[in-house]
Amino acid sequence: MTDWQQLESRYHFSTFKRQPITLVRGQGVRVWDDQGREYLDFVAGLAVVSLGHCHPVVVSALAEQASTLMQVSNLVYSVPQLRLAQLLVENSCLDRVFFCNSGAEAIEGAVKLARKWGKEKRDGAYEVICTDNAFHGRTLATLTASGTEKYKLPYLPLPPGFVHVPFDDVEAIRKVTSAKTCAVLVEPIQGEGGVNVPSDDYLCRLRAWCDEAGILLILDEIQTGIGRTGSLFAYQQYGAEPDIMTLAKGLAGGVPIGAFLAKEHCAVFAPGDHGSTFGGNPLCTHVGYSVLKYVVDNDIPGQVAKKGQHLERRLRSLADRHPMVTEVRGRGLLWAIELDGELAEQAVGMCLKEGLIANNVKPTALRLMPPLVVSEVELDRAVEIVDKVLGKLEKGERE
């Protein structure tokens, strides 16, 4: 453990299971630790640095806005905030945007909006149907909406009004829908739950059920949005439009931001209903605008779709060669490699020694989610490292 790492045990809560490296610099898909070692970063700040580390678009937008105007209150108008709202609306099926600072905060706002809509338009309905293995954040309400029981137990009692059903099961949603239901909240692909890809018709059938039942569909695109799955938003590939959508992570390429967007028919917030001191500040929204414009103008989602096909081919051939790989699943540049035992933590540690940062999203699964600007050469190199590590694990080598 280095001196810096020892500071954690004295000064910081130990809430994270960290890899034994201290990163000090990044450029594109590469990062360097305090010992000067170079790594390929296939975690990308947890699917955040969409354009890679220190992309010139992000760096210059940040510098430009930092020397112009960083923070104003939401009691006045701000040009970067409104320009980003317009760009998001023009490139999605949604009509209005509210900015906040993180994914959890975006989900909180989306649930509040759905509840207010339920109160006004559906006879006081307030319940939100969520799915097992979902991840929506760590605040009390978003933790409750998430689907992993062990994260919840220390914090009981949790806020009421959330019910859970299995993922990829529209019938289960139909069964629990009642007069109390105001919305269904799902991720188009479950990210933290293990990169769980639903059936191709799941979202379409869910959309049809929400229409029939007169309830809202909230899509959490915090991990899947901004090109990650090969379209600007994942819903566009499934042909099912949400009433409310949440974004964060990749939206500003590394600068903290969150947003929820809604269609006009459910945009029921009025002055005083919601707020945030830092939400929509000029600094983060100017960077968000610059990142989103770059992503749209350069068809980054189209490039992700092509690179995703390349990565998929490479991962499938990896699965063919390694019997311990039971499944590879994902879309675009969000993939999981499922192993036939609880070896993911071990594999991640071994990848790190070979110069690849990956993530053990489950005890049995490795997750790869590089910056969207990754090259095919970098994808190949990462797969080669995973290949080597799996080969060692198969021979019973542990490091």
Ligand SMILES: Cc1ncc(COP(=O)(O)O)c(C=O)c1O
């Ligand atoms: C789908 C999804 N929703 C919500 C969140 C919470 O975002 P944040 O950590 O910014 O609060 C995450 C974070 O991983 C996520 O993947």
